[in-house]
Amino acid sequence: MEKAFLFTRVWHRSAWARWQRILQLGIKSLWLNKLRSILTVLGIVFGVCSVIAMLAIGEGASFEAQEQIKNLGSQNIILRSVKPPEEQKVSDRGNQSFVLEYGITYADMDRIQSTVPGIMVVVPGRILREYAWNISRRVDCEIVATVPWYPQMRNRKLAQGRFFTDQEMSERSNVCVISQAMVPVLFPFDDPLGRTVRVASDYYRVVGVLEPQSKGPPAQSGGESVKANAPRMFIPLETAKTRYGEILRKVRSGSFEQERVELHEVTIKVGNPDRVRAVADAVNTLMVHNHSKKDYEMVVPLELLRRAERTKQIFNIVLGSIAAISLVVGGIGIMNIMLASVSERTREIGVRRALGAKRGDIVSQFLVETVMLSASGGIVGVLLGVAIPALVSYFAEMKTIIALWSPVLAFSISALVGVVFGLYPAFRAAQMDPVEALRHE
Numbered sequence: 001m002e003k004a005f006l007f008t009r010v011w012h013r014s015a016w017a018r019w020q021r022i023l024q025l026g027i028k029s030l031w032l033n034k035l036r037s038i039l040t041v042l043g044i045v046f047g048v049c050s051v052i053a054m055l056a057i058g059e060g061a062s063f064e065a066q067e068q069i070k071n072l073g074s075q076n077i078i079l080r081s082v083k084p085p086e087e088q089k090v091s092d093r094g095n096q097s098f099v100l101e102y103g104i105t106y107a108d109m110d111r112i113q114s115t116v117p118g119i120m121v122v123v124p125g126r127i128l129r130e131y132a133w134n135i136s137r138r139v140d141c142e143i144v145a146t147v148p149w150y151p152q153m154r155n156r157k158l159a160q161g162r163f164f165t166d167q168e169m170s171e172r173s174n175v176c177v178i179s180q181a182m183v184p185v186l187f188p189f190d191d192p193l194g195r196t197v198r199v200a201s202d203y204y205r206v207v208g209v210l211e212p213q214s215k216g217p218p219a220q221s222g223g224e225s226v227k228a229n230a231p232r233m234f235i236p237l238e239t240a241k242t243r244y245g246e247i248l249r250k251v252r253s254g255s256f257e258q259e260r261v262e263l264h265e266v267t268i269k270v271g272n273p274d275r276v277r278a279v280a281d282a283v284n285t286l287m288v289h290n291h292s293k294k295d296y297e298m299v300v301p302l303e304l305l306r307r308a309e310r311t312k313q314i315f316n317i318v319l320g321s322i323a324a325i326s327l328v329v330g331g332i333g334i335m336n337i338m339l340a341s342v343s344e345r346t347r348e349i350g351v352r353r354a355l356g357a358k359r360g361d362i363v364s365q366f367l368v369e370t371v372m373l374s375a376s377g378g379i380v381g382v383l384l385g386v387a388i389p390a391l392v393s394y395f396a397e398m399k400t401i402i403a404l405w406s407p408v409l410a411f412s413i414s415a416l417v418g419v420v421f422g423l424y425p426a427f428r429a430a431q432m433d434p435v436e437a438l439r440h441e
Helices: 002-032 034-071 086-089 106-115 166-170 181-184 235-243 275-291 301-344 345-354 361-398 407-428 434-439
Strands: 076-081 099-101 121-136 137-146 158-161 176-177 196-199 202-209 219-221 224-226 232-236 247-253 255-260 265-270 295-298
Touching: 002 034, 034 301, 034 361, 034 407, 076 275, 086 434, 099 166, 099 232, 106 121, 106 166, 106 265, 121 181, 121 235, 137 235, 166 235, 176 181, 181 232, 202 232, 232 235, 265 275, 275 295, 275 301, 301 345, 301 361, 301 407
Parallel strands: 099 255, 137 232, 176 202
Antiparallel strands: 076 265, 076 295, 121 137, 121 196, 121 265, 158 202, 176 232, 196 202, 219 224, 247 255
């Protein structure tokens, strides 16, 4: 028993000594050709770096897009008034003064609530564009006339103060909630709460400030493209009816245009998330039946979210494939260098075989060198791949997300590339005839 234990111990010691010797020879061989080794490693470095960086940037962009869609509410259906193309052509003739009538009406809203089952809440809204003033400071902003439960429906949070109340709505009070983007322009040195904002000849008391939304693709509002964090001012819908009426006037060079739009936007909340698509189809059928012209559009955030998730998967596959190609190119570079190394070290291989080295020792020697090249390139690539997204976030102000699995996957692939592309040169070296190798000059 003791003899068997001693034999095992001696065998382990000899195996460890053999692997130490192989590692020392590998390091020595790579160090003798420093420039060539560095240039070979660069292919793996750029491959690993590109895998991590591209996936992080793609993940960040996808996250922002999905957050923007989630802000619309996954159980919501959004109807927006859109000027029909034929009406746009008529209004572009100029030198005319008439009233264009289009879009969603209060009758549409009542019809939807009374006819379509499964609807919990409806949020109507009107959107106007005006200058908001605080003494001599002004900002071009959207004025959104809506109802008190707007923040809950659209997943918006308040940074300061509160939203206007039902009582302020019924009393047609001159109160407002402003977006965070308006604060540094109108109130750079003051607390906006309790201050007044002037729009035309009317003054509105600021009761709250909305937090900024997540960055993402531009949303459509009132038929126009609007940035997620554009300056916005929210006032009670009943107040807007009193102050502005239903006819909006636009003065252009050589023309005077008037539009009658009762509601620019209606948000419908569905009680059961599984019925969102069915309710959307019912609402669309109702709108088609009561509108002879296509003067509205429907947005279903749940469908947009599913499309965004699918797009993210495709995006990751495309980016990962492009980055994987660069890793393969790096692997081919390693194979090329190792084949050249085998040719240069033919006599060394012959001497080692003559002194008793087995074919397995020769295979291990060259595989260790290729794995050392690919692993060192993988480590440097991971460090660069983590640093580049951080630099992109800092300088480009773009969100990047490094998933935990991406550095692990990239490094594992780089090590695997070293093994796969090192096998052929290693076996070719091991298959050499010792006598012929010794004769090689």
